Amino acid sequence: MDIILENIGRRFNRDWIFRRLDYSFKVGRSYAILGPNGSGKSTLLQVIASSLTPSAGSVSYTSRHGNVEPDQVYRHLSLAAPYMELVEEFTLVEQIRFHFSHKAYLQGFDEQALLELMGLDRAKDRPIKYFSSGMKQRVKLSLACCADVPLLLLDEPTTNLDQKGVAWYQHLVRETSGGRLLLVCSNHEREYDFCDHTIDVTHYKA
Numbered sequence: 793m794d795i796i797l798e799n800i801g802r803r804f805n806r807d808w809i810f811r812r813l814d815y816s817f818k819v820g821r822s823y824a825i826l827g828p829n830g831s832g833k834s835t836l837l838q839v840i841a842s843s844l845t846p847s848a849g850s851v852s853y854t855s856r857h858g859n860v861e862p863d864q865v866y867r868h869l870s871l872a873a874p875y876m877e878l879v880e881e882f883t884l885v886e887q888i889r890f891h892f893s894h895k896a897y898l899q900g901f902d903e904q905a906l907l908e909l910m911g912l913d914r915a916k917d918r919p920i921k922y923f924s925s926g927m928k929q930r931v932k933l934s935l936a937c938c939a940d941v942p943l944l945l946l947d948e949p950t951t952n953l954d955q956k957g958v959a960w961y962q963h964l965v966r967e968t969s970g971g972r973l974l975l976v977c978s979n980h981e982r983e984y985d986f987c988d989h990t991i992d993v994t995h996y997k998a
């Protein structure tokens with residue numbers, strides 16, 4: 793998917809979080825959205841995901857099949873973020889089946905492959921609410937990365953992951969992100985050092 797931001801801004805009440813932002817995102821490339829805590833990375837990601845409307849400017853989306861209306865963009869993306877909750881009452885298998893009743897698997901993946909990828913095969917019948925925060929993060933990232941969508945959005949992807957988990961994340965992204973548009977919001981180089989481009993939100997404050 794290609795995305796064009798034209799002179800966009802977003803404010804909450806009277807405070808502009810970012811403004812006068814022009815940018816073109818191209819399919820097959822990866823972009824890191826950078827900035828310190830509270831600078832507006834997640835807000836920008838949500839505007840790009842069309843789950844927040846811009847207060848100024850416009851966002852346009854083009855897939856292989858033509859233009860995509862903002863209210864349909866959710867069909868074309870997957871997101872892993874700290875503010876995206878799993879269904880705590882579901883077992884892992886129920887969570888996977890629920891997710892992939894809305895989205896197709898990326899080629900080469902199915903339920904069993906996903907369980908193995910997560911390293912959680914033995915926990916498949918356990919409710920998510922009993923998972924550790926690192927286990928939940930692996931689930932979120934696997935669900936997002938293994939869905940066959942042209943737009944992949946990752947916000948603070950190594951939250952709650954230990955060193956082994958960070959290496960696992962880097963491998964996962966390398967294996968799954970080819971051929972689509974990938975955006976990563978981050979403060980940690982280990983999360984985005986493979987990205988082709990960086991955008992610093994603090995450059996769009998004035």
Ligand SMILES: Nc1ncnc2c1ncn2[C@@H]1O[C@H](COP(=O)(O)OP(=O)(O)OP(=O)(O)O)[C@@H](O)[C@H]1O
Nearest residue numbers: 804809827828829830831832833834835836977979
């Ligand atoms: N719904 C909202 N209403 C009012 N202010 C908000 C809302 N959402 C975010 N903000 C404010 O917008 C600013 C940017 O927040 P945002 O979460 O986008 O930053 P961030 O760069 O992703 O931060 P972090 O690195 O801590 O996740 C913050 O000052 C935050 O308080």
